Amino acid sequence: MRSxxxxxxxxxVYAWNGIRAAVQEERNFRFHLCAACxxxxxxxxxxxxxxxxxxxxxxxxxxxGMELMNSAVERAVDKPDTTHWWSAGAAKxxxxxxxxxxxxxxxxxxxxxxxxxxxAIGNALRQSPWIGxxxxxxxxxxxxxxxxxxxxxxxxxxxNGKTDS
Numbered sequence: 038m039r040s041x042x043x044x045x046x047x048x049x050v051y052a053w054n055g056i057r058a059a060v061q062e063e064r065n066f067r068f069h070l071c072a073a074c075x076x077x078x079x080x081x082x083x084x085x086x087x088x089x090x091x092x093x094x095x096x097x098x099x100x101x102g103m104e105l106m107n108s109a110v111e112r113a114v115d116k117p118d119t120t121h122w123w124s125a126g127a128a129k130x131x132x133x134x135x136x137x138x139x140x141x142x143x144x145x146x147x148x149x150x151x152x153x154x155x156x157a158i159g160n161a162l163r164q165s166p167w168i169g170x171x172x173x174x175x176x177x178x179x180x181x182x183x184x185x186x187x188x189x190x191x192x193x194x195x196x197n198g199k200t201d202s
Contacts, residue, residue, distance in 0.1 A: 063108050064186075065107075065136070066105070066108065069100050069104050071182065071183060073097045077097075079158065080150070082158045082161040082162065083151055083161075084154075084157060084161075092146060096146050099142075104136055107132040110128055110129060110131075111129050111132065114128050
């Protein structure tokens with residue numbers, strides 16, 4: 038019984054390691070994380086209902102989850118032998134297409150949630166202009182997080198824990 042619980046708990050550790058690896062190594066995952074932060078801020082400014090928050094949370098988790106699956110497929114089929122070259126490329130393209138479809142769906146949901154509330158969002162920003170200033174200023178570190186993030190690694194070790202050769 039105790040070993041089953043340990044094994045179950047280890048599953049969470051492995052999942053966390055996968056999320057951490059995606060943050061460290063996948064630019065698109067970092068982009069979606071930043072977009073999710075801005076969506077949450079917009080949700081607060083728009084004063085979403087409980088059901089709308091649930092829809093927003095579902096969209097965010099769907100996009101992030103699909104991005105993790107895309108990264109997993111890319112890793113699994115990376116550098117195939119020459120007989121499987123076309124299949125590997127097609128699998129990677131399909132996984133990227135799945136992310137695109139989910140992201141476009143999330144964008145449509147965001148439009149339905151936020152476009153009718155643009156006046157409310159504008160009013161909230163006029164009442165608390167510092168929120169807009171902080172969000173605008175946060176674009177700079179977000180840029181560096183998305184495009185220039187290089188986690189510190191030990192000499193001779195890549196971010197996935199394998200030794201460079």
